[in-house]
Amino acid sequence: MHRLFALLALAPAFALHFSPSPAKAAERSLVTDEPVFTKAKPEGAAEYVTKAAPSDGQHLALTMQKLQQGMDRPFLIWALGSSYTNMLGSGEFWQRELPKRFPKTQEVEYRKMVGNACPWQYLRGWARHLVIPDQPDLVITYTIGDPADLEKLIIELRRHTTADIIVPSIHWRERDIPLWGKSENAVDQDVAAVREVCRRHNVEFVENRRDWEAYLIANHLPVPALLKDAVHQSDYGAHIINSNILAHFRAPEKFSYDPAGRESPVQAERQADGSLSATFNGTRLDLIGTTSPAGGTYRVFIDDKPATEAGAWLMSYVQPDAKNAKEGKGANPRDQSPHGVTLGQHIVPQSWELVMISDSGDYELTGSVTGADGKGNAFKPFTSTSGQILIEPDLWRRAERNRAGDRFTFEVKHAIADEVSFADNAGGRLVRRIAQMLANGEHTLRLVPTSPGPASITSLKASRPPLNH
Structure with a gap:
């Protein structure tokens, strides 16, 4: 020693x-x-x-x-x-x-x-x-x-x-x-x-x-x-x-939770009108099936609403522009950028652009559909004019290094599939996420045929995160 x-x-x-x-x-x-x-x-x-x-x-x-x-x-x-x-x-x-x-x-x-x-x-x-x-x-x-x-x-x-x-x-x-x-x-x-x-x-x-x-x-x-x-x-x-x-990938004396409480199978039932329906609990639903040349196409409804009305959203990575200012040896634009934003209300799926307008943290936000949606500062909480986008200073890294002209982009899109097609001339396995980012609770799924043909579903799996909102 x-x-x-x-x-x-x-x-x-x-x-x-x-x-x-x-x-x-x-x-x-x-x-x-x-x-x-x-x-x-x-x-x-x-x-x-x-x-x-x-x-x-x-x-x-x-x-x-x-x-x-x-x-x-x-x-x-x-x-x-x-x-x-x-x-x-x-x-x-x-x-x-x-x-x-x-x-x-x-x-x-x-x-x-x-x-x-x-x-x-x-x-x-x-x-x-x-x-x-x-x-x-x-x-x-x-x-x-x-x-x-x-x-x-x-x-x-x-x-x-x-x-x-x-x-x-x-x-x-x-x-x-x-x-x-x-x-x-x-x-x-x-x-x-x-x-x-x-x-x-x-x-x-x-x-x-x-x-x-x-x-x-x-x-x-x-x-x-x-x-x-x-x-x-x-x-x-x-x-x-x-x-x-x-070394932790092993069977312990006792697990702290039951896996079935987080992910479990769901049974779909065929209705008289040719649609398929199921009830599930959680925030996400995945489908495993097979395709064939004769397979049909089905429109997705969650809680009796189509994807465009379900209110479940995903955001893409906040992408810093490659030409953004860099400070320090080996600096990368991603290390001096907003790492995350928060969605607010009245969401419209679209692309967003955030552009720095000063060297002291000032910026303006513009949506591809909404248009100009307010000005803010990287060191202060921000809610866009439309209420769709919230930006927290705690999630913006090295804002003091940003310079006028720095640009960041991200996209907001629906988190529910519009439709599922079981048609494929070659045939094969179908793996499709039907929905995610739902409220953590009970939901209904309905698949309504829009083109003739069967829906070959091997399994449906619901995922229920351990924490509610």
Whole structure:
């Protein structure tokens, strides 16, 4: 132990940036230009072996059910965070390991959005615009920030998705060395507070920091041994973090919830007029079926209203223009932009454009249908003139870096399908999301034929998020 602390004391307190050789850069992330590497453990150290506690995996009931039973589509993982999340790779680990452990799971899809040093505060906007529309099976967030902001992120996801959520504690970095042997915390993460937020919301918390420390001690390694610079995990460090998460994909002593309470089958009944009807509970309805050359087309009604009248909406990503001002080395427009907006009342589906008109946060908002809809300031709450769009300063990152002429665009569209067609000359499997973003409660579905032909439905599944609005 004395040797370990001596090595720790020698660790430099400044960040080192390495340029990897082209041979090691196996691929590049779709989100940033940071390379992903092949893992290599520290010289002389043992291979990392995970250890699972009896309760590990208790909040992953739906995940385990899907992986063990298989699905009619890929298992979808969404990752949100900072460069720490980016350094975990682009899904290669999960696409390799999950099919090995769960043979009925052959396809794994992994999507991510990260920002430089992006804390939980701003991830809520990305969750709203990117993750929730995708309705993933699992969400992983690996970053830092105020635990209160993590709680807001969890609540946002839990109100609109049935996804399980995983939150690992942050790894040890050079800036944390003064805390070694004194506290489980990082200089920028209260581990106990994060653990408590996860406990309160039945979120799977991974004791990554604790197990990372144990590996360093057992192998007489200094903190920098698992880092690629002063703060970021090395390739082997990323392997350890991913492995610590994977260790929770198991059957615990007891699950914290019943999967049937979140996702359950729905039975459709054929009516005398040729329509199909069903009653379901939740916010979302998915259809699995088959198509054929003789298949028919059916118009969708939810609660006896067509899609255009159902009042369920989705928003696209708030896209910063590539020509927007950039400040700082390696700056990206997405790191100085509104990460999320909120929908208000009297929504009209359309495209929106927000343009900065000063260097001090002033902007104007214009809708492709509504037209000019008011002026606001990035540092103050804003409600558009029509009441359709609300913009919160808490979800606008680095507004002080925006300059006049910076431009952001997003789209609002219906969250319910207008119709479902079972016609296809080739025939095949049909996977269709009928509706989402409904109020969390009981609803009715009616499929009314608009062109002759059968509706071959294999199954309907309703999804009910664990939190009501």
